[in-house]
């Protein structure tokens with residue numbers, strides 16, 4: 001038997017459930033491959049669900065890299081304040097952290113998920129679990145879709161493809177949406193893991209795991225050319241470079257690139273002048289004592305001396321030109337050769353996805369097939385850490401739903 005629906009939503013994640021909550025007309029079905037909804041949503045924000053950011057909406061656009069402007073209509077149609085208001089109406093208050101990140105008041109992602117599920121139920125949305133969609137075909141003449149799971153078939157006038165990306169595949173996002181989009185003649189921009197730590201060659205900071213640096217300059221080099229720069233927080237882990245500054249920058253980084261980090265927030269000239277001044281004032285003081293007034297870990301400075309093979313007992317007047325240059329370079333422009341991005345198993349998002357060229361940014365409808373909509377991470381959009389990805393999932397879902405609500409008659 002084939003059951004007909006007005007709208008079929010593929011995936012019960014942030015985008016799919018949010019769409020289900022807001023469809024006002026017709027019969028809606030959500031097909032989810034897992035045995036439960038929102039597995040990634042539950043993990044988000046370390047289980048606390050940082051579902052949006054309280055910052056100025058104009059600043060949001062820059063948080064999605066080069067593709068941010070595509071999201072403008074979606075974000076302005078359903079803003080961060082709308083997301084906060086939406087959950088408030090469902091009985092879930094919010095807290096805004098000092099850094100602007102917004103969480104449910106209870107700091108429990110399950111509150112966000114339960115609110116979405118209950119709202120879908122109130123909306124009479126039929127959610128079916130253990131239902132992996134294996135194919136979607138479109139009947140051009142009669143303008144309807146046939147959706148096949150491993151053992152059922154459904155038809156529908158509208159599809160919202162909200163299958164997520166490829167990161168954290170154990171949550172169900174295994175990239176199925178990309179092959180489904182390709183089968184429906186959509187282009188898919190090459191995907192790669194993002195919001196991920198970076199493995200670098202000859203990493204020497206393993207024993208400094210946990211040391212972090214605030215608001216420091218990171219530059220990205222490819223074929224000896226500087227291609228991007230950013231400022232952010234960097235965390236040294238026992239294996240690799242992490243922290244928001246690295247995670248957010250990872251969408252641009254490729255194997256064999258070079259990352260240069262200014263750990264000390266002084267330019268080479270400024271540090272050079274500081275060394276000159278201190279040497280002049282007291283040539284007998286230890287070189288390492290120059291850094292005691294700078295907000296930088298003592299253990300880190302010791303490590304830099306070790307890497308540069310400069311004895312910690314060196315006094316200013318004895319610092320030779322080569323050692324001085326090495327220290328300055330190591331602190332102000334520390335160079336790391338990228339070995340790899342940490343893979344999808346730890347990446348918080350996927351860059352690449354269904355090409356923006358073929359999606360109407362005002363409706364999220366396909367420019368190729370009428371009635372096909374995209375929402376969430378399956379689209380070639382990825383945001384910084386801070387609540388930007390879940391907000392994008394909600395906002396894109398809301399635009400799709402708005403168009404579907406407009407076009408459905410009952």
Ligand SMILES: Cc1cc2nc3c(=O)[nH]c(=O)nc-3n(C[C@H](O)[C@H](O)[C@H](O)COP(=O)(O)OP(=O)(O)OC[C@H]3O[C@@H](n4cnc5c(N)ncnc54)[C@H](O)[C@@H]3O)c2cc1C
Nearest residue numbers: 011013014015033044045050133164172376377387389390
């Ligand atoms: C550890 C972690 C922490 C994060 N923390 C945050 C955070 O605090 N704030 C933030 O903004 N973002 C965060 N993110 C990113 C954010 O969770 C995602 O961007 C967001 O969940 C994407 O929503 P989505 O609905 O597009 O995809 P998903 O949430 O991945 O949902 C997709 C759903 O589709 C289902 N599906 C896939 N293929 C099929 C198929 N063939 N048939 C049926 N169902 C299918 C999947 O099982 C899944 O349930 C985090 C990500 C991770 C991994």
